[in-house]
Amino acid sequence: MKPLQRKLLRELLHLKGQMLAVAAVVACGISVFVSMSSVKYSLEASRQRYYNRFRFADVFVQVKRAPEFYRETVSRIPGVASVSTRLIADVTLDVPGLDEPATGRLVSIPEYRTPVLNDLFLKKGRYIEPGKPDEVIASKPFLEANHLVPGDRISAVINGRKRDLLIVGMGLSPEYIYEVQPGSFFPDKRRFGVFWMSRRALESAVDMSGAFNDLSLTLAHGASEKDVIMKLDNLFKRYGSLGAYGRSEQLSDRFIVDEIKQVGIQITFLPLVFLAVAVFLLNIVLRRIVATQRDQIAVLKAIGYSNEDVGLHYLGFAMIPTAFGAVMGTLLGAWLGRELMNIYGEFYNFSELVYYFRFEDVALSVLLSFAAAMFGALGAVRKAVLLPPAEAMRPDSPVLYKPGIFDRESLRKKIPVPVRIIVRNLERRPLKAALSVLMISLAVAILIAGRYTYDSVDRMVQVEFSEKHREDVTVIFNNPMPPSVRFNIASLDGVLAHEFYREEPVRMSFGHRARRQSIKGMDSAEGLQRLVDKSSRQFSLPPDGIVLTSTLAKILGVRPGDRLQIDFLQGRQRHGELFVSSTIDEILGLSAYMDIGALNRLAGDGGALNAAYLRLDQAKAGKLYTTFKKMPGVAGIMMLKAMKESFDELIAQSMTTSTVILTSFACILAFAVVYNGARISLSERARELTSLRVLGMTRAEISFILLGEQAMLTITAIPVGFMIGIGLSALLARALSSELYRLPLVFSAFNFLFAFVVIVLVSGVSALLVRKRLTGLDLVEVLKTRE
């Protein structure tokens, strides 16, 4: 090994604390980048593979009932590659061990196994046998949540008749990667499951022989989805179709696409912050190394080393810790990516969730970190290269201090000397001080933003599960019920409060913009369900007119007071006009609300009801559930408490993981910045501080001067960090919001307190480490040697 390389390695080892801090920051950035980009790629690839292997359809349409020969008609539409028709029916299930009824979605499959669109992946058990109409394959999440296995039986009420179904297999389908009950946002695995059943058996069970109510198709290469959808809509309008739609409106796919998009956002934002801090740290550390080695640089040049040799040597001080950090970050990132994929496996039901660790991601991250190292080292290396050897022989000329803000006559006497030294040091290099503050505040900001999602989801739960919805259960009807159902339900023993709603699919248009959307007609907005926006503000229901969620209003381009064109898609398919009375910024989904009476008048029928919100007497709940299980027309019930529990369970896991990761990364960041700052101040000021000791100052006094500066930077950085953190969270909230949900921007006091405590603790630890070095200063030695 060459002497210069040896020098480099030994000196790096000597500065290991500072260098490890730099490496750790790089490692954090790289690990986030590597894990997130590999997760993004893996999710995309797993999705694509799943869709290809199991022939996930491109376009879907649901109808009330259409004759089977339309399959042929559709397959002749230009651009259609293949078509499958199915029967789909939602039924009430009696799950062993579950008091309340669950909802099962029966999906027809060919009696003899043949490839179809949206094919199912048989995970366990076997395919149904022909001629055995009671055999079903059930979805994996439902079976696992209810501890059921192939061979178990489950009873269902299909078309008013109780049937005993034999579970023969456990399956998954690309249609239900995110398996959630229709009308709900959060999966409730215990109370909702998909069941695949022989087409023949289902046909006879729901009296639909020779007909279908669900059609899906794949498009030929280059075909226009829009054109095909238009033709389908013309074809099926009279069969009760609410409109055909592509993958982008398929609920499960939307959730996954959103998730992939969100992962993508994290790839760009977090690594950038970390690499920026690494650049800053390398910059200050290398500048200090070059400053303390002025004489060595002179000697190297005097001996005959070229500027390139010297420059490369000092660049090594940046490259080696960065390379080390990049390697550690890559390893950590690979591991982290795998863990994250496991968590995604809990959320999403892929046939196989393959974790792809790509060379490109590693190469890109290494390239990025080296660019950061070069950028950070640039100033110092330039200085080393340009330093004229003769000048380097002379000690650095004393830095010019000027009287600062505390040097006014009036103040001078009141401010003790150590404080004046601290203030002057900061004043002398305002840019460095400002950058130090910025870097520490970035650590604070990451802590704030990391816990922000926690607060945000907390608010989401608060608004959705206790402010907006205050019912115990929602009873969902198979088909729209006449108004008389109110009395049937209200008279049930144990129903304490009841409220009904109508959900009417319409086409809303304003100018050239249009959208399929259902209008929810509500009894009241002050009872069991209320209209509450994401800031917990309550809205009232206008006697006529319509309330739109802000996102929907934005999509349609309408404002309160505008008149919206309404085309009903069912029943008499009337046309009407409504004025938008207000918009409400809700957390979940897109909705339109009206008074149920006004909706009934607009629809021009006698009124219909789709579901009921009920509050129950808990003592009588069990009996009521049994009644619902047998009640004709009841498709299922949703329990608010159960949804909240399953949401908490799912979210808690991923939230905890990401919060723990972000918190530890922010700690590393804060430590690296504060520790390096203090170490560099110590190196810059060792001589001065020792002189002060010789002049009679105590250790505590000189520690105060040194650490006081760091303390002042940290204290300034905390409020700045709070502001940046709020800004970062707002950006995050905007970037992560979609049509599906919008994160409310809320911060708990605990969030700020937590960030404050973490930063103070981290600063304290690094101060202690530096103070130990301060105590070890050799008074005589420092004064004897030349600066």
Added chain:
Amino acid sequence: MENPDVLDSFVDVSADSQQRPSGEVVLRISDLSKFYMMGEVRVDALKHISLEFHAGELAVLLGASGSGKSTLLNIIGGLDVPSSGKLFFHGREITAATEAELTAYRRRSIGFVFQFYNLISSLSALENVQLVTEIADNPMPAEEALRLVDLGNRLNHFPAQLSGGEQQRVAIARAVAKRPELLLCDEPTGALDFQTGKLVLDVIEKVNRELGTTTLVITHNASIAGMADRVVRLRSGELSEDRRNLTRMSPSELVW
């Protein structure tokens, strides 16, 4: 990197110097001036200096601190550039050299010894010398250079484990290992006590005598002048004296 032509010219000179004709002019300084700014103060370090040094000469440059002697040495060593005037090394104008040519000049022809030794503290004695033998064309083995300064038994000691005199001898070994044509010593005994200082001067004298290296020693200590062939005195940046000693004293005879 360096321009090969330039390298060649310096190498050729170095090779020649091994059997140089006695009295050949190695270094010619012509009307050299240098000023620089110290903060906001202009310092005239050198004023119109003209001098010639001959092959094999051991010259002592005397002067109080601030007399400009270090500046002169730095300019001769190619570490600094004059404000005006010219410097020729074997007839080649150093003051017109590019940065790369200067690097080559220092690498091939110049050996430096500093007052504060300026060893790299993270490298051992041997490695400090290897720093030079690594990049020189025709160096002596690093071990041999250290034996020349009587440190054959301290090869693997780090600077912090060596006394001041030993550190300075490592610095001399580092300077001579490349077989420079010109050895420049800046206050080599300035940080050393009397006895140790004499030992170091002994080594410098030995290098001059045995290797025939043209040697310039700058010092504020007039007593050292006795060991030189020639004594040049600077005062406030101006040449105040230039004389030859009839006989050279051995450093061990020096007293101060």
